Amino acid sequence: MSSFAPYPADGALSRRGKLGWALILVSFVLILILSAVPSPYVIEQPGPVYDTLGSNEAVGGGEPRPLIDIPDARTYDSTGELNLLTVSVVGNPENLPHWLDVATAWFTPSKAVVPVESVYPPNVSTEDRNQENRILMVNSQRDAVAAALTELGYEVPRTLSVESVIDGSPATGVLEEGDSITTVGGDPVVDLAHLRERIAANGASAPLEFGLLRQGTAMTLSVTPEERNGTPAIGVLIATEYTFPFDVEIELDDVGGPSAGMMFALGIMEKLTPEQLTGGEVIAGTGTIDAQGTVGPIGGIRQKLFGAERAGADFFLAPSANCDEVVGNVPDGLEVFAVATLDDALAALGAIAADSGYSGLPRCTAPSQN
Incomplete structure (x- = not known):
């Protein structure tokens, strides 16, 4: 006699079917809610990438206009790139991302979910924030010029x-x-x-x-x-x-903050140096800089690492003070060097240009376990 599993009764099929449709309906309603309800967060993601040796437009498009122009001094062409990175913020206090966007960003390595207050402090108006970012950018450009020209031996009161x-x-x-x-x-x-x-x-x-x-x-x-x-x-x-010995004009639209300072300084030095500092390589980086050439930490380092990789960079110069955020977040194929000063950055460029190996260059490493 053959055996077989009996078919469930019609009532059991009906109950299971109703439960399945109910779960689908509940899931659909939850997705609708998550798609409609704003969260108290904003999303940081890789922004446009600019070659300081090239045009004012982001890498990959636009009419070429020199980002750095030095009309009254002899300048030199470069076949390499010195890319500065930016971070785009999705959302603001008046238009916050919905929970579904936040959930998706949470599991995307190139994005970060941060409280809206950390980007838009409640006691600072949007106008004050934008003005402060504009001034920080202008100051970073001036500091970069001062650091570069000082490194090249000029007096800069x-x-x-x-x-x-x-x-x-x-x-x-x-x-x-x-x-x-x-x-x-x-x-x-x-x-x-x-x-x-x-x-x-x-x-x-x-x-x-x-x-x-x-x-x-x-x-x-x-x-x-x-x-x-x-x-x-x-x-x-x-x-x-x-008081500079000659004009150095930097034109970069719609970008604020001081984090491009180091890359501006390197771009200026490359233009004023007969030998190619880049060795023709595509190099990205970030970091503030002061007139003495000290490189400082910045925000959004993880997003900038992914922005550099997407722009085709092979090398990345990261502020030493950001190393704890760099470890574990480096995209495949990107060589990252830690720099604390303009001299450190120039040493890294020298090794890259000479293709002489990088064993002596500082790297970002995980803290030792005790």
Whole structure:
């Protein structure tokens, strides 16, 4: 006698079918909800990539316009690329990403999900934020020119001036637009980084003395910093004014912040150097820079690594201070070197150009386990 499994009763089939359709319906409703309900996050992803030796347009399109132009000095062509990276932010306080977008970004290696307040602080207006980013970009370009020309042996005198005073800040009614800051706490101001360090060291509980020139008149005034996003600040936007031996024009539209400083400096040096610093290679990188050539950390390093890989870069210069974020997030085929100064970056370019091996160059490595 043959055996067989009996068919389930019609009622069981009906119940199972109804349960399956119910689950599908619930899933569909959840997807609709996730697609419609805004989250308290924004999404960071790789942004446009620009070759500092090439055009103002992003890599891959647009009419060529020199990103760096030095009309009054002899310049040299390069067959390589020195790419600066950007990060695009999806969403803002008025138009937040939906939960489904956030969930998708969470599992995408090239993207990051961050609280909206970390990008758009609630106590800072969009206008103030955009203005601050514009000034940071302008300052980073000036610092890059100063660092590059200083490295090449030029003398570059500098002054710090108040670009604007934020309404309601500690500096309101004390400092004025156009003031040139000469001393802080009784000591000569070296550069913008030095000024920030002195304000941070002073803290938010005691007045800090500033020496300045206002329309040619020397004076001394005091401002008590206040905490802003965890850092003592006086509420002014500072521009660094340099006296350069010749004009260096940098034209980059719709990009803010200081993170392109190191790549600007390298691009300027490549244009002013007869030998190709790049050796014809495609090299990307990021990092702030000051007039002394110190390379500082930036945000969005993971997105920039993927942006570099997508733009066809073979090498990446990363600030040493960002190494903890670099480890474990390097796309396949991308060689990453850690740099803390402009000299470190030039040493990396020298090894890349000579194709002499990279064993002696600093790398980002995981911290040792104790």
